[in-house]
Amino acid sequence: MKITLDQDKCVASGQCVVAAADVFDQRDEDGIAVLLTAEPPADQATDTRHAASVCPALAIHIQE
Amino acid sequence: MTSTVESAGESPAAVPRFPMTRAAGCPFDPPPTAVAQQKQAPLTRVRLWDDSTPWLVTRYAEQRALLADPRVSADINRPGYPLQVALPPGGGSASFVLMDDPEHARLRRMVTAPFAIKRVAALRPAIQGIVDELIDDMLAGPKPVDLVEAFALPVPSLVICELLGVPYADHDFFQDNSKIVIKRDAGPEQRMGAQRALLGYLDDLMGRKLADPADDLLSGLAERVRSGEMTRNEAAQMGVLLLIAGHETTANMIALGTLALLEHPAQLELLRDSDDPKLVASAVEELLRYLNIVHNGRRRVALEDIEIAGERVRAGEGLIIANDIGNRDPDAFPDPDRLDIERDARHHVAFGFGVHQCLGQPLARLELQVVYSTLYRRIPALRLAGDIERVPFKHDGNVYGVYELPVTW
Ligand code: SF4
Numbered sequence: 001m002k003i004t005l006d007q008d009k010c011v012a013s014g015q016c017v018v019a020a021a022d023v024f025d026q027r028d029e030d031g032i033a034v035l036l037t038a039e040p041p042a043d044q045a046t047d048t049r050h051a052a053s054v055c056p057a058l059a060i061h062i063q064e
Numbered sequence: 065m066t067s068t069v070e071s072a073g074e075s076p077a078a079v080p081r082f083p084m085t086r087a088a089g090c091p092f093d094p095p096p097t098a099v100a101q102q103k104q105a106p107l108t109r110v111r112l113w114d115d116s117t118p119w120l121v122t123r124y125a126e127q128r129a130l131l132a133d134p135r136v137s138a139d140i141n142r143p144g145y146p147l148q149v150a151l152p153p154g155g156g157s158a159s160f161v162l163m164d165d166p167e168h169a170r171l172r173r174m175v176t177a178p179f180a181i182k183r184v185a186a187l188r189p190a191i192q193g194i195v196d197e198l199i200d201d202m203l204a205g206p207k208p209v210d211l212v213e214a215f216a217l218p219v220p221s222l223v224i225c226e227l228l229g230v231p232y233a234d235h236d237f238f239q240d241n242s243k244i245v246i247k248r249d250a251g252p253e254q255r256m257g258a259q260r261a262l263l264g265y266l267d268d269l270m271g272r273k274l275a276d277p278a279d280d281l282l283s284g285l286a287e288r289v290r291s292g293e294m295t296r297n298e299a300a301q302m303g304v305l306l307l308i309a310g311h312e313t314t315a316n317m318i319a320l321g322t323l324a325l326l327e328h329p330a331q332l333e334l335l336r337d338s339d340d341p342k343l344v345a346s347a348v349e350e351l352l353r354y355l356n357i358v359h360n361g362r363r364r365v366a367l368e369d370i371e372i373a374g375e376r377v378r379a380g381e382g383l384i385i386a387n388d389i390g391n392r393d394p395d396a397f398p399d400p401d402r403l404d405i406e407r408d409a410r411h412h413v414a415f416g417f418g419v420h421q422c423l424g425q426p427l428a429r430l431e432l433q434v435v436y437s438t439l440y441r442r443i444p445a446l447r448l449a450g451d452i453e454r455v456p457f458k459h460d461g462n463v464y465g466v467y468e469l470p471v472t473w
Binding site: 009011012013014015017018019026028029030031032050053054056057058 | 131132169172173176177179180181182183184410411415416417418419421422423425426
């Protein structure tokens, strides 16, 4: 699984951090999401997929 | 320009009025007409107060698709936008909620940092303190008591005042005016007066933050005004929005959520007897889904022709995205009319979807988690004082809830 995150689209809702805190974080200055790991381990796949599905800005893309 | 029903042979009378009324005796369920519309099609027409007939988007998948579609505008000043009331002369509100990108993104990003998950999580002990103190007061006072007045309204008001740097001593003033702003039936003059009063108040406060900054959100905005990133009026508008949205919505979720749980005792017991924070979090999501207190639809207008679900939405046509029925769509939530705090409801659309999704949702979630995990445990015998038939529901509000909730224990 490979993740890409479009920070220009991100609206800083933090939904991805709630869903998968090991994969996503937010910048202190504006809350825009940052990717902690572009290739999360298998045991985080479900949470990561959930993060992508709840992202309101459709900013997270997953390549399986 | 208003959108009209074009399909031949469809009589105007067949197009239902919007907003719709809930069925008597079903205070938690969406209006039957709305449910019928959802069964009929993902997009149907409704008739508004001004006789325009925008689309009602009834199903979950189409709601998410349209709310995230850049060909759909949230700009209240565009022709075809399905207005709730006539626009005041000079146009609609200057709130970023009713703007499109890039203006919307520019303003939204001014206030995203304080709502980041970790920043909000750090407020947990302070929120727990507020909740505990209010429960102490309730337990020490007379009963029955109105839960709205004693608890549901003060919790989020105290929290948002603390966060923004608004003196809580002014709560009567801003709560009274907020109520008018979000009341569906308020006259235009009354509504504008309340809006002006709140704007004047926030502008005045902004002046004080400019002169004497503190460690709060409004002072942060004042700093941006000083550096020329935003105008003082933009900052004051933002303050009004955060103040209203910060207390009204959560207050309604606390009171209506409590009533829903009291009416579903097995679910309440499950929540009360568990010390698993995951179950508390899941209960919050399920109650947000089930109640979806914003029940007047998210309003949009199409910028281009859009093909969706076999329909063609034309440029300039209005869209009302009824998230309350979307959250009861059986294709997205099996057995949707059952309140089940153990289900996975995290993909609900109670906070909307797309770039306008609620900015304050991390704060709302945290407040609700603290409240729902504390109130029923500390007052296990909590119950409705009187009959549910006598509870005054906010059928006339843009945010659904109860005006009063007499409880005892
Ligand atoms: S869920 Fe999407 S919009 Fe929200 S912070 Fe994460 S990437 Fe940004």
